[in-house]
Amino acid sequence: MTSSPLIGVLALQGDVKEHELALEAVGAHTTRVRAVEDLKAIDGLVIPGGESTTMSNLAIRMGLLEPLRAVSSAGMPMYGSCAGMIMLANTVIDARPDQQTIGGLDVTVRRNAFGRQIDSFEIDLEIPAVGELPFRAVFIRAPLVESPGPGVEVLSTLRRGGAAGTIVAVRQGVRLATSFHPELTGDTRIHDLFVQIVRQCS
Numbered sequence: 001m002t003s004s005p006l007i008g009v010l011a012l013q014g015d016v017k018e019h020e021l022a023l024e025a026v027g028a029h030t031t032r033v034r035a036v037e038d039l040k041a042i043d044g045l046v047i048p049g050g051e052s053t054t055m056s057n058l059a060i061r062m063g064l065l066e067p068l069r070a071v072s073s074a075g076m077p078m079y080g081s082c083a084g085m086i087m088l089a090n091t092v093i094d095a096r097p098d099q100q101t102i103g104g105l106d107v108t109v110r111r112n113a114f115g116r117q118i119d120s121f122e123i124d125l126e127i128p129a130v131g132e133l134p135f136r137a138v139f140i141r142a143p144l145v146e147s148p149g150p151g152v153e154v155l156s157t158l159r160r161g162g163a164a165g166t167i168v169a170v171r172q173g174v175r176l177a178t179s180f181h182p183e184l185t186g187d188t189r190i191h192d193l194f195v196q197i198v199r200q201c202s
């Protein structure tokens with residue numbers, strides 16, 4: 001077991017720095033992943049929020065998509081927030097036709113699921129896997145999980161409003177994904193959960 005694992009943050013596009021700070025706050029070391037060789041030393045990978053179509057195009061152009069799929073298949077823990085969740089999903093609804101994902105997470109996600117009226121919002125979530133206190137979650141043009149496969153654990157759903165019941169956080173073994181951006185609020189419990197997952201398998 002490594003107490004301070006090295007976590008890569010995919011740094012093609014998106015809010016990389018905020019994830020690095022959150023990961024370092026919970027005792028991990030971080031490094032940026034931009035090229036295939038950056039994958040060699042890392043114990044786990046965070047895929048930040050941003051724009052999943054751009055991230056997908058950049059990953060293809062940099063020759064990173066297949067290597068990312070290979071390390072994922074080999075069991076590397078991965079955490080994706082927002083666009084990162086889309087990158088981990090096996091199936092994406094409302095994807096651009098050329099959009100590719102790393103996959104590995106047995107869910108269907110719907111991009112930009114909350115519509116223009118409620119493009120961005122903040123809400124307190126219950127996430128029992130990270131403790132009893134509510135988790136303040138920021139959603140920005142967020143995806144939602146439509147159909148989790150049988151091996152997928154639902155960690156949180158929205159509780160109120162028209163979107164009640166919507167799945168916004170899931171885990172499948174070493175893969176973790178949230179529709180929201182925990183790196184933006186200073187609550188590091190999701191990052192702590194991911195680092196624990198990494199520690200358990202390194």
Ligand code: GLN
Nearest residue numbers: 049050051052082083141
């Ligand atoms: N709507 C974006 C996408 O489809 C995700 C937004 C985000 O990561 N904040 O990639």
